[in-house]
Amino acid sequence: MLIALSFAMFACFIYLLISGRMSAMTVLILVPTVFALIGGFGADMGDMVVKGIRTIAPTGVLLIFAMIYFMVMTDAGLFDPIVKRIVSAVGGDPVKIFVGTVALGYLVALDGDGATVYMITLGAFMPLYRRLGLSLPMVACLLLQCTGVGNLLPWGGPTARAAASMKVEMGDVFTPLIIPLLACVAWAFVMAWIFGVRERKRVGIIEFNSAQLLEARGVPGWKLYFNWALTIALMTSLVLELLPLSYLFMIGAAIAMAVNFPQYSAQQHVLANHAPAILSVAAMLFSASVFIGILNETGMASALAQSIVGIIPEQVGPYMAVITALLSIPVTWLVSNDVFYFGMLPILAEAAGHYGITAAEMARASLVGQPVHILSPLVASTYLLVSRLDLNYGETQKFTIGWSVAASLIMLGMSIVIGVIPIHR
Known part of the structure; x- marks a missing residue:
């Protein structure tokens, strides 16, 4: 029952999200609530959601508070010198801007x-x-590649x-994964070039002065140095x-x-000034806690994982490493x-061990799917990205998923080529 419930819930969730019939916040709250009621968990839903929260x-x-910090720093002109240098280096060329974004x-x-x-x-x-x-x-897609690998x-x-x-x-x-990860980094730069060429054809190369991009903030010099020192100290901490x-x-x-x-x-x-953006992210994030709490506490997540393991036939055991890598893409x-x-993973590894595949x-x-995992509704930071760019969550998923799957396959292919993930054992 849990397996059927979990598959039905995800099918409904994905359809409503991708079709744009409901906002992500509404889907994250209503879909798990309805399926928890269908599964007979109505009496325990409150405790489940509290655990998710x-x-x-x-x-x-x-x-x-990260949003408050960086928005204050933006208002104080922290990034103005960076923007000036970037503009002088890349000008109005979309290719250079997207490459700089990835870098x-x-x-x-x-x-x-x-x-x-x-x-x-x-x-x-x-x-x-x-x-x-x-x-x-395109910006969201490129930055998701960066965080997928950085993660x-x-x-x-x-x-x-x-x-x-x-x-x-x-x-x-x-x-051993450093070289495959560097291949994913290279792929992101290729994507930046592809996107940049498309945008160059669409909008062209625009010449302008960097002063046009910046408001006159009049921040005293010592505050700028203090802000940089504070930011570096914060990042180090x-x-x-x-x-x-x-x-x-x-x-x-x-x-x-x-x-x-x-x-x-x-x-x-x-x-x-910044309350609407902050409230949007907070609402989306805590809406996700309903989805997370009900998915985990009802046992649907575990049942889903076990069912996927259960359908793997024994004769594919020698290929278990590659199968695990491919499974990690949708499952994570x-x-x-x-x-x-x-x-x-421990269940998959136990089966793989009989064929000499090491832990x-x-x-x-198992890490191959992480470039796609970053798109999961269970990843909180993605809501921040979508909110900051004022994008539709489902549309962002549709645009990015193919590029992220390609990154995972590049990581897998390079891992096989250099021998850190065996095809057959």
């Missing part, structure tokens, strides 16, 4: 957090996108889960995890607000990383 709350606080996206993605990639990169490039009228779905760094999450689940050293999982990430952004946002807008009225004005979109890596090889194979 508890799961998502730290990320929600992180995104809300900055990957640089920021080194901290392993998608929210900072979106806030910093969009803070720097948004004036250029708007001035030239470039395709924002695979040892401190990003999935790699640590895979290593822990298979009880192998982090280096045995991540180090995030990587070192000196405090919980959400608390670090709360502290950073408070300091940034107090220094750059010391008057109470100015602080209220800044918050009022459907279920959380925890369910996949701690619930499903480290299975861990590597």
Whole structure:
């Protein structure tokens, strides 16, 4: 019953999301609620959703205060020097702008957090996108490639889960994948060139002065240096995890607000200006907690994972590493990383072990789907990206999915070529 319920719920969810018949927020709340009632979980729905809210709350606080921090910094002119340098380097050429977007996206993605990639990169490039009228779905697609690969760094999450689940050293999982990951990086730059050529044909190359992109902010010099020092300190603290990430952004946002807008009225004005964007992300994020709570607590996620494992015939055992890699592409979109890596991967690895496929090889194979996982409705930071670009969530999924699947297949192909994932054992 749980298997049928989970498949039906996802089918309904995907249809409503992609068709655009309902907003993502509405779908995330109503679809799991209806299917929980159908499954007879009505009495427990409240507790399930509360658990989902508890799961998502730290990320929600992180995104809300990260948005406040970077919006304050944008108003204070932190990114103005970057924009000036970028404009002087790329001018009004869409190809160069998209290549620059990917380059900055990957640089920021080194901290392993998608929210900072979106806030910093969009803070720097948004004036250029708007001035030239470039395709924002293309921008979203490129940045999702950056976070999909950045998420695979040892401190990003999935790699640590895979290593822990298979009880192998982090280096045995991540180090052999460096070349396949670099192939994905190269693919993102190819995408940037393809998108840039398309946009160059559509809008052409526009010549303009960088001063046209920037408002006259009149920020004193010492505040600019202070803001950069604060941002670097904050990013360093995030990587070192000196405090919980959400608390670090709360502290950073408070300091940034107090220094750059010391008057109470100015602080209220800044918050009022950015409240609609922040509220949109928060509403979407906490709507996802309904979906996450009901999916996990009803047992639908586990049942879905087990059913997928159950349909794999024994005769394909020697190909289990490649099968796991291919399964990870759709399955990590459907279920959380925890369910996949701690619930499903050990079962797949046990079957693969009978044919001499090692735990480290299975861990590597399980990571192939991460460029697609970043599109999952269970990934909170994607709501931030969609909101900041004012895009439709379902349309963004449709536009990006093919390119992200290609990235996963490139990662798998390169892994097979260099021998870090075996085709047959």
